[in-house]
Amino acid sequence: MEQTLLIYNTLTRKKEAFKPLHAPNVGMYVCGPTVYGDPHLGHARPAITFDILFRYLKHLGYKVRYVRNITDVGHLEHDADEGDDKIEKKARLEQLEPMEIAQHYTNRYHQAMDMLNVLPPSIEPHATGHIIEQEQLVQQILDNGYAYVSNGSVYFDVEKYNKDHKYGILSGRNLEDVINHSRDLAGTDEKHNQVDFALWKKAQPEHIMRWPSPWSDGFPGWHCECTAMGRKYLGDHFDIHGGGMDLIFPHHECEIAQAVASQGDQMVHYWMHNNMITINGQKMGKSLGNFITLEQFFTGDHASLDQAYSPMTIRFFILSAHYRGTVDFSNEALKASEKGLERLINGITDMERIQAGKESDAETHKFVAALRQKCYDAMNDDFMTPLVISYLFEACHVINTLIDHKAAISADDLAELSSTMRLFAFDLLGLKSEKGMNNDAREEAYGKVVDMVLELRAKAKADKDWATSDKIRDELAADGFEIKDTKDGVTWKLNK
Numbered sequence: 206m207e208q209t210l211l212i213y214n215t216l217t218r219k220k221e222a223f224k225p226l227h228a229p230n231v232g233m234y235v236c237g238p239t240v241y242g243d244p245h246l247g248h249a250r251p252a253i254t255f256d257i258l259f260r261y262l263k264h265l266g267y268k269v270r271y272v273r274n275i276t277d278v279g280h281l282e283h284d285a286d287e288g289d290d291k292i293e294k295k296a297r298l299e300q301l302e303p304m305e306i307a308q309h310y311t312n313r314y315h316q317a318m319d320m321l322n323v324l325p326p327s328i329e330p331h332a333t334g335h336i337i338e339q340e341q342l343v344q345q346i347l348d349n350g351y352a353y354v355s356n357g358s359v360y361f362d363v364e365k366y367n368k369d370h371k372y373g374i375l376s377g378r379n380l381e382d383v384i385n386h387s388r389d390l391a392g393t394d395e396k397h398n399q400v401d402f403a404l405w406k407k408a409q410p411e412h413i414m415r416w417p418s419p420w421s422d423g424f425p426g427w428h429c430e431c432t433a434m435g436r437k438y439l440g441d442h443f444d445i446h447g448g449g450m451d452l453i454f455p456h457h458e459c460e461i462a463q464a465v466a467s468q469g470d471q472m473v474h475y476w477m478h479n480n481m482i483t484i485n486g487q488k489m490g491k492s493l494g495n496f497i498t499l500e501q502f503f504t505g506d507h508a509s510l511d512q513a514y515s516p517m518t519i520r521f522f523i524l525s526a527h528y529r530g531t532v533d534f535s536n537e538a539l540k541a542s543e544k545g546l547e548r549l550i551n552g553i554t555d556m557e558r559i560q561a562g563k564e565s566d567a568e569t570h571k572f573v574a575a576l577r578q579k580c581y582d583a584m585n586d587d588f589m590t591p592l593v594i595s596y597l598f599e600a601c602h603v604i605n606t607l608i609d610h611k612a613a614i615s616a617d618d619l620a621e622l623s624s625t626m627r628l629f630a631f632d633l634l635g636l637k638s639e640k641g642m643n644n645d646a647r648e649e650a651y652g653k654v655v656d657m658v659l660e661l662r663a664k665a666k667a668d669k670d671w672a673t674s675d676k677i678r679d680e681l682a683a684d685g686f687e688i689k690d691t692k693d694g695v696t697w698k699l700n701k
């Protein structure tokens with residue numbers, strides 16, 4: 206069924222019908238992690254938000270190229286131009302190659318994303334693997350007159366750019382606001398104006414991560430990598446660029462300026478941003494002592510946590526809020542989320558116990574017939590995952606009434622209910638059951654499989670299909686199963 210998807214575009218500040226530039230292909234770029242520390246909650250939200258987008262676009266039939274970068278050089282949390290490179294600093298402290306640090310935390314990030322059931326992107330380019338592309342971008346901006354070289358570094362000329370184009374269109378700031386809010390930092394004397402940002406930085410003697418360039422031995426400014434790699438893998442114009450709201454300014458604002466200054470127009474059609482996560486109402490930060498890594502959530506090993514919370518509990522919790530709304534983590538909220546997830550998974554598992562009848566009662570049929578499109582409508586309205594979850598909970602309620610024989614359902618309606626719930630809960634929201642099979646359960650399942658194979662043999666015999674019945678007996682015998690046909694039926698045991 207054709208679905209009309211509405212996406213909220215941060216740039217136009219309204220929901221727009223999604224129309225890819227080159228359907229059925231969709232290009233999507235999301236700012237990935239900076240790899241100098243263990244993955245934490247701040248990493249989980251954008252990864253899960255854009256995983257939903259990735260899954261849903263693919264489900265709608267688009268061929269999605271999803272690029273999510275690894276920032277492994279040069280990035281600083283609040284000011285990309287000044288201070289230490291965090292990867293380098295750690296490398297010096299721990300006497301490691303910077304690339305060892307980056308690789309270690311990239312591996313940790315991948316492990317955590319895997320546990321959260323976040324699908325890997327189509328391409329995961331590293332900033333350090335694209336220095337040439339970034340230098341080419343810097344050169345284009347210089348050639349077009351929107352940058353200048355100062356003491357071996359290259360800076361973007363924001364004032365000049367603002368005269369020809371408008372700086373601040375994404376964040377809604379004007380240049381005066383930006384100037385008034387800029388902090389005066391060391392090294393700004395190299396800049397013509399304190400709002401200018403670095404495109405290339407000359408390396409200080411102690412810098413390990415450095416590359417030759419026409420301007421100096423140095424390294425690219427943080428904003429360059431996403432513009433250069435987005436263009437390389439998705440082209441001059443592509444559909445979606447996403448990230449956390451904290452990246453709107455300065456990172457994405459600078460990306461827009463770089464794109465326009467180098468190619469004359471914007472690269473990105475839809476800008477999408479997920480809101481931030483707070484912990485007990487506070488911003489998460491190392492200095493506040495409420496910084497919790499994903500591993501600490503999974504093990505419960507943190508003073509602020511009452512217990513461990515499974516990866517799916519975290520995922521379910523994040524999806525219980527709309528991606529543009531705030532999420533506040535607390536033990537109470539996470540415990541509620543754990544219960545909600547269990548209720549949903551149990552509902553889906555319990556469906557197997559429902560006996561389908563000849564016909565559904567009117568109310569059940571009406572509910573089942575409307576469920577799928579209601580869930581689609583919620584997803585199509587800028588990914589209203591909390592609404593999808595509430596519909597799935599309504600379905601759990603219907604399932605309970607069916608198990609209690611307080612309602613009736615036909616085989617067709619039961620199949621539709623099951624397929625809708627599985628599609629939205631598992632395939633599109635990416636939830637999964639985390640209950641590990643214990644040995645008893647494994648043994649039981651194993652026995653059921655052997656019984657099923659023997660039933661097939663009995664059917665073959667009844668059909669006088671001796672070839673199949675003999676083949677099943679011989680293959681089972683070869684695997685060590687002893688099959689006996691008795692007057693009470695078939696018995697089996699495993700001789701090992």
Ligand code: ZN
Binds near residue numbers: 236431456
């Ligand atoms: Zn980025």
